[in-house]
Amino acid sequence: MVDAGTILAQLADPYLLLVIVASAAYGLAIGSIPGLTALMATALLVPFIIFMAPLPAIASIITASAMAIFAGDIPGALLRMPGTPASAAYTDDAFKLTRQGKSATALGAGLFASAFGGVASATILTLCAPWLARIALSFSSVEYFWLGVLGLSCATFVAGPSLLKGLASLLFGLFLATMGLDPISGMPRFTFGSTNLVGGLGLIPVLIGLFAVSELLRNSYGQDRQMSEKAKPASIVKTVVKLMWPHKIGLLRGSLLGTVVGSLPGAGSDIAAWISYALAKKSSKRGNSDTEEGAVERIMSASAANNASLGGAYIPATVFGIPGDAITAIVISVMFIKGVNPGPTLFLNQPQVIYAIFAIFFLANLLMLPLGIACIRGFGLILRLPTSIISPVILLFCILGAFSVENTLFAVGLVALFGLLGYVMEENEVPLAPAILGLILGPLLEQTFMTTMLKSQGDLLTFFNRPIGGTIGAVTILVWALIIGLKLFASRDAKNDSSLADTAS
Amino acid sequence: MKAHDSIVGLVVAILGGAIALYSQSLVPPRHLNYGPGFFPLLIGIGLVLVGGGLIVQGYVTGRDKPLFYRPRWLENRQLVFRFWIIPIAILFYWLAVTPLGFLATATILLAMIQIANGVRWKLAFAVALITALVVNILFASILHVPLSWGVLTPISGLFIW
Amino acid sequence: MNRSRRIIRTILCTSAMATLLAGPALAWPDQPVSMIVVAGAGGGSDFTFRLLSRELESQTSQPVNVINQAQGGGIVGYTTYSTAKPDGYTMGQLSPFAQFKILGQADFTADSFTPLSLVNVDPSAIHVGVSSDLKSLDDIVAALKKDPASLRISCGGTCSASWDIPFISLMMAEGIDVAKINLIPASGSAAGLQELASGGMDVVLCSIPETDALTDAGMVKTVAVLSSDRLERYPDVPTAKEITGKDVTGGTWRGVAGPAGMDPALVKEIEAQLKVAYESERFQTGMKDRGFGTQYMDSAGFAAFIKGHEAQTKEVMTALGVGSE
Secondary structure (H helix, E strand, O other): OOOHHHHHHHHOOHHHHHHHHHHHHHHHHHHHOOOOOHHHHHHHHHHHHOOOOHHHHHHHHHHHHHHHHHHOHHHHHHHOOOOOHHHHHHHHHHHHHHHOOOHHHHHHHHHHHHHHHHHHHHHHHHHHHHHHHHHHHOOOHHHHHHHHHHHHHHHHHOOOOOHHHHHHHHHHHHHHHHOEEOOOOOOEEOOOOOHHHHOOOOHHHHHHHHHHHHHHHHHHOOOOOOOOOOOOOHHHHHHHHHHHOOOHHHHHHHHHHHHHHHHOOOOOHHHHHHHHHHHHHHHOHHHHOOOHHHHHHHHHHHHHHHHHHHHHHHHHHHHHOOOOOHHHHHHHHHHHHOOOOOOHHHHHHOHHHHHHHHHHHHHHHHHHHHHHHHHHHHHHHHOOOOHHHHHHHHHHHHHHHHHHHHOOHHHHHHHHHHHHHHHHHHHOOOOOHHHHHHHHHHHHHHHHHHHHHHHHOOOOOHHHHOHHHHHHHHHHHHHHHHHHHHHHHHHHHHHHHOOOOOOOO | OEEOHHHHHHHHHHHHHHHHHHHOOOOOOOOOOOOOOHHHHHHHHHHHHHHHHHHHHHHHHOOOOOOEEOOHHHHOHHHHHHHHHHHHHHHHHHHHHHHHOHHHHHHHHHHHHHHHOOOOHHHHHHHHHHHHHHHHHHHHHHOOOOOOOHHHHHHHHHHOO | OHHHHHHHHHHHHHHHHHHHHOOOOOOOOOOOEEEEEOOOOOOHHHHHHHHHHHHHHHHHOOOEEEEEOOHHHHHHHHHHHHOOOOOOOEEEEEOOOHHHHHOOOOOOOHHHEEEEEEEEEEEOEEEEEOOOOOOOHHHHHHHHHHOOOOOEEEOOOOOOOOOHHHHHHHHHHOOOOHHHOEEEOOOOHHHHHHHHHOOOOOEEEEOOHHHHHHHHOOOEEEEEEOOOOOOOOOOOOOEHHHHHOOOOOOEEEEEEEEEOOOOHHHHHHHHHHHHHHHHOHHHHHHHHHHOOOOOOEOHHHHHHHHHHHHHHHHHHHHHHOOOOO
16 A cells, blocks of 8 residues: 555645546536436546546546436436436336435435445455456456346346336347347348448437436426426435435445446446346345335445446456446546556556545545535426426437437437337336346347357357356356246236236235 | 237237347358357247237236227327427437537427427527527537537637637 | 527627638638547547547647547448548548458448548557467467367457458468367457456457556466567567568558548648648657557558558458358
């Protein structure tokens, strides 16, 4: 470890602090606007910081991405329009609380859990980054494949009342992921001669269409429906501080899980949030209940995981230069460009830089509390404007958000198409979240399965040959068997009151 | 808009069948055991099974339910208009933004939906123009999102900071 | 009504004034230029083109907007700018592209572009795990001669692309039955290297700077680089030619191109601006700091170069037995 005084001296630079605060405000603003995502916030920052001095540049991107990932919860909770794929897991829970007039609880839980997860992962990062990175590097395509299959099981937890419809949605998402070039042979699939389709369907335009635009469509004919319950900002701190202790297990589990999943290259904050959500729901009685307490437990676990994974992602990133997801990939590139070449030697040769980066991550997560509350308060104020004026502006941001991530007008068309599709799906009780999960996991699953098959020349037994991979594989199969078994039993019981559709877990 | 569960199942199954059929046209190149058609085939089969399950489930549990349910709001033409104006507005943006530029397109789009929502048109245009201007300055001028400048292209260099 | 009209009038007046202020039409560029990068924000290509664009911007005092279109391995970006108006205001990154047509993914060829200048070349290199039985390029060649399918080789990205094509060329020169080689695509060089570290792969092909961290960690060893001379930054890595005697080189390269059919006079002008930008101190040091190679070719040289690239790609892919032709 390096002398703490040196690091603090580095951080005391007023210019650096100014950059951090400005980036935090920017990240919160972009992340909280429905339609604008954390990925967009990070990508748009690149041209600004690419020519800055190294430390402020890295501080800026770390701060902005952490803030934007939290801020994605705000439109999710208040408008049912998740700002990041990661918040899609618990959007329904949070929105339900908002409908009951408890937006302060929903958002406060998300905010405090995010900050907690971030700080927890920063602590883990500081203490044992190089050691954890070694473990992460022992994962090959076999382990990733099983992780993906395990991730798929999360779909059953967000499937809503009908398991079959949830599966249909999941499979549909997986299908959408296959559009474009096949990852192995490069053969165009389902492209019908269109260059735009060769590029595949971007996750962000589909997310914006399915969630945000479909919600706008649903609101369009409900005359008397308010956009949302106003957040009661004054009570956030009081409400949530009381909630932290009872949910300590969920918070710790989420933070730990988030750090671990985040530290696996190739599995980012979205996968971490989903798995943590599923675990909260399955592994504790409290997390499985339909009450307010249950929702808070799930939101806290998943929110903590989602920000913790950001910290976790810096483990392989700083030690080996290998990114966890699209956002960290940008962060790492910026480090490279600024001459902070990630690698184990960074810890030996420039420990003051690497620990300053960790310290910034710490600082950013603490800063999240006051700024986050201010942001929630501001957002609540904006929502007091009449719906007839707000909703077109949200639509414009949806268009802008899709365009600026993909830089094609095709993405704008996708937003309209998936908006209508999302609306029809919801009307027919087909849940949307599993489709997003399928779209996130599809490429990972296919790539790792095919790679493994190429390596073993078609021998399926390889999936059980490696010690870690085989173990995860066995656990995954067990989890799936349990899920299907439980659902079958539940449906047999439910048959008596002739509502097979109602197989809620 | 709401259809009977069996109809939903039928749509899902047909989609699955189409995907599975299409996957057969994807032949594995070189010496691959599992080609580009393998995952689509699995997904297609999965969708057919799930769709079949939904058809049966719908038949068992909802024999007396209508095949299609028309919600009440569809009878109110104004509400139907408010619904469709949203996809139409996005389509309008898609087609108009390159020739007209973001500023004009966004202004028209915002005003159009506000008026459809019953906002007085003077107010609608004022709000639309100011919003479009602010968004244009923030995203195109400051954040350098490559939004189209349309007719302003020749002098747009002055507005990109 | 009056108010909105006034606003419109103000805008019209301002824009008219702005036109006047801009003065008489200068040579290229007299309006903002779009520079399409066929890779995502923050990557190596993005960095190279942002460096270059910054120089162009300060030379010409017109904004040069970097637009990232990485979808479909860059196919979307290539299509966007090769079908744009050839007026010099839409240009883009040209990097190895010939495989797209051969794989039936896209229909652009060398004739779809107007090459303007090449600015960067990064040779492919061959990496193995430190604990692997393979210790040198000779070991790899020997193993492949015995059984071409015996090694799991990661392309460090998609296959039939920058890193594996020169490697396969080399193996063809060694007389190996390349159609049987087990080439495995990865979602990027980082993913390939991760597989190498976890023991899932025997050989990874990618550029050297990408492996710095893992080499420092004592997990990866670079056995040869596919360039004509040793790299200044890595004096200990031998070239493939030193080891095998076969002069096969290749890797990735980045240049600026426009749509086909640009006016030769315009090409001359842009070429001149690009040359100044390339030679600028900031571009050169920026590239060097990041470990990227710099190499300049003018429009004519670059045009010949991409024809050669098409021919090499075609030859290798035919030998591999991939592609629709």
